[in-house]
């Protein structure tokens with residue numbers, strides 16, 4: 001059932017990806033630039049290591065000799081060697097899996113992704129013994145019980161980052177899906193979002209027609225998954241694009257504080273434009289939720305790399321939407337038992353000890 005992609009397919013997908021960068025631009029250009037930036041940084045670190053390491057060892061040896069500790073030299077020098085090892089580890093893009101944009105992956109990869117979602121919909125719930133519930137429905141459940149606390153506040157982005165990570169891990173552990181998450185870059189199609197390839201009836205989200213959602217927010221109310229297009233004036237058939245246009249997102253990425261960045265309107269345009277389940281706290285019933293949030297995570301990742309002062313740890317704001325208490329990097333991210341709780345600081349680096357992916 002699970003398709004393994006041949007090398008040639010992967011290369012085809014990469015070629016399609018590169019062609020698109022030339023044609024459409026959008027944020028893929030920014031991603032390429034930031035990736036190039038990281039590669040340059042790694043190369044510089046390598047060069048610095050090669051040049052500086054012998055000097056450092058020489059100096060260390062001299063100091064140890066002078067202080068009469070020559071017999072413990074090897075042992076004491078090892079932390080330095082450990083540091084060096086992390087500097088020369090392979091560039092991030094090869095160490096960790098790359099998350100890709102929906103239209104840049106092959107049709108076969110799109111189908112594998114959809115199969116993984118259908119598979120989660122066929123597995124019993126991990127969180128409840130209710131036979132109507134599935135592994136997939138555990139996610140809207142967590143989002144509506146715990147995740148809603150994080151909306152309109154500082155933990156919004158870290159909480160969803162970890163939520164996506166747990167979802168990705170469950171796709172792998174329950175359904176053998178190795179392909180990684182994909183995202184929907186709405187900036188590439190912002191003036192006609194309703195024509196985005198993610199809505200293609202065959203390769204897009206057609207396979208989910210007729211799916212039943214048991215809850216509507218926290219109310220038990222079994223219904224068919226629903227979705228539509230609606231603009232801010234309530235007219236049907238069209239989604240407002242202004243908040244997700246390349247220009248708007250460019251402005252959001254230039255915001256100087258985390259609090260301003262997390263408070264921007266970019267994440268609301270899609271849920272309100274699609275309506276149905278997507279605008280409730282059980283939004284993850286709609287599989288498109290995960291593509292939308294992976295895009296938000298990608299934008300946060302881009303923004304994080306542009307912070308000259310605090311870097312990846314730039315974080316500030318209120319703990320909850322209606323609280324004056326301030327959030328901290330040591331606050332807990334709760335997954336209601338589906339995965340271990342972690343701290344916000346654990347998810348600030350997507351290539352750290354807990355997470356390993358890139359864009």
Ligand SMILES: [Cu+2]
Nearest residue numbers: 143147151160
């Ligand atoms: Cu959410």
